[in-house]
Amino acid sequence: MESNFIDYVRIVCRSGKGGRGSMHLRHVKYQPNGGPDGGDGGDGGSVILRGNHNYWTLLHLKYQKHVFAEHGGNGGRDKCHGTDGKNAYIDVPCGTVVYDAETGKYVCDITYDGQEVVLLKGGRGGLGNFQFRTATRQAPRFAQPGEPAQEMTVILELKLLADVGLVGFPNAGKSTLLSALSSAKPKIANYPFTTLEPSLGIVSYRDGQSFVMADIPGIIEGASEGKGLGLRFLRHIERNSLLLFMVPGDTDDIKHDYEVLLEELRKFNPELLEKHRVLAVTKCDLLDEELIDLLKEELPVDLPVVFISAVTGYGLDNLKDVLWRELNSESNKLQEITTVDTLVHRDKDMSIFQQEMHDEDADEIEMIDEDEVEDADDLDDYEVFDPEEDKS
Numbered sequence: 001m002e003s004n005f006i007d008y009v010r011i012v013c014r015s016g017k018g019g020r021g022s023m024h025l026r027h028v029k030y031q032p033n034g035g036p037d038g039g040d041g042g043d044g045g046s047v048i049l050r051g052n053h054n055y056w057t058l059l060h061l062k063y064q065k066h067v068f069a070e071h072g073g074n075g076g077r078d079k080c081h082g083t084d085g086k087n088a089y090i091d092v093p094c095g096t097v098v099y100d101a102e103t104g105k106y107v108c109d110i111t112y113d114g115q116e117v118v119l120l121k122g123g124r125g126g127l128g129n130f131q132f133r134t135a136t137r138q139a140p141r142f143a144q145p146g147e148p149a150q151e152m153t154v155i156l157e158l159k160l161l162a163d164v165g166l167v168g169f170p171n172a173g174k175s176t177l178l179s180a181l182s183s184a185k186p187k188i189a190n191y192p193f194t195t196l197e198p199s200l201g202i203v204s205y206r207d208g209q210s211f212v213m214a215d216i217p218g219i220i221e222g223a224s225e226g227k228g229l230g231l232r233f234l235r236h237i238e239r240n241s242l243l244l245f246m247v248p249g250d251t252d253d254i255k256h257d258y259e260v261l262l263e264e265l266r267k268f269n270p271e272l273l274e275k276h277r278v279l280a281v282t283k284c285d286l287l288d289e290e291l292i293d294l295l296k297e298e299l300p301v302d303l304p305v306v307f308i309s310a311v312t313g314y315g316l317d318n319l320k321d322v323l324w325r326e327l328n329s330e331s332n333k334l335q336e337i338t339t340v341d342t343l344v345h346r347d348k349d350m351s352i353f354q355q356e357m358h359d360e361d362a363d364e365i366e367m368i369d370e371d372e373v374e375d376a377d378d379l380d381d382y383e384v385f386d387p388e389e390d391k392s
Helices: 174-181 230-237 254-268 270-274 289-296 316-327 330-339 350-359 376-381
Strands: 008-014 047-051 066-068 088-092 096-100 106-110 116-120 149-158 164-168 199-204 210-215 242-248 276-282 305-307 382-384
Touching (some): 008 088, 008 116, 047 106, 066 088, 088 149, 116 149, 174 199, 174 210, 174 316, 210 316, 230 254, 276 316, 289 305, 305 316
Parallel strands (some): 047 088, 149 382, 164 210, 164 242, 242 276, 276 305
Antiparallel strands (some): 008 149, 047 116, 096 106, 096 149, 199 210
């Protein structure tokens, strides 16, 4: 069965072009020299991104290949103003990042409910000849055309907003832990890459308090270079306040596995290393107390370490205490304040970016036929939108 978790869509967006100004001279009875009365054209509609907390994925946009705003109406006689084109709104979940599909450049970021970002601004309507009348030019026989529309193909990527992100190799027990701590029901099986999509769960704590935990598909060595499933889902931990590294207790070298995971995060985004981290040694039901004491001497000393077993419940209460303490520590709160408005999104690596788009067969965009344009002359009214030029 096809998954309903969609975190990657590609859409062709186009704003509306401005309406033409009217070139009209007033001719009525008893007013042989009525003068110019051509009205202005209406403004074209804009394409606007809007944050909506009622959405959790981009599923509602999966089959919406095109988003077009309305064109502005043409001006008319008697100084009639053309109608303004309606804006086209794209509602997206909080945590959505937008990239230019042609260049891979970062465009904008939607982080809170109700936030609106004008992705493509509609063209301004042209002025009618009434606006060009002067004492020496009392009957202007010209008017302005409307400004052209802007068009751009964008990639929408969802980066999950969660308090705690689970990081580990396949079959490290991430899904089992999430199901043990919350009411989430992720698929659990004894083979690699059982988890094919992120899962969210709400973990209850004392006095009615809670925090959100995200289960990310397993990361393997080389994930930052496109191996396994890590490349596609590593972005989901960029917004997590705390990273919980999970390494099975029956592995040969727990510290080495932790350092491999840490290195993959560094290669993907060095800023991830600034987040608070906790190490959980899982599957401790396979270990005895003596072996656990020996392992403690070999583990990293620069972060909290918790020994747990999601199957038996061993150490889970202690784990929640540690996570809650780290989430609410002063240093973590200060870090959130300083990074919430300064989160830097890097441009896409085009070699990897093109491969991502190639893998998304369901999201292939069909080119716009010329028949969809109202007039053949309107083809000249389209221009490629450059986000860098629009900043000025």
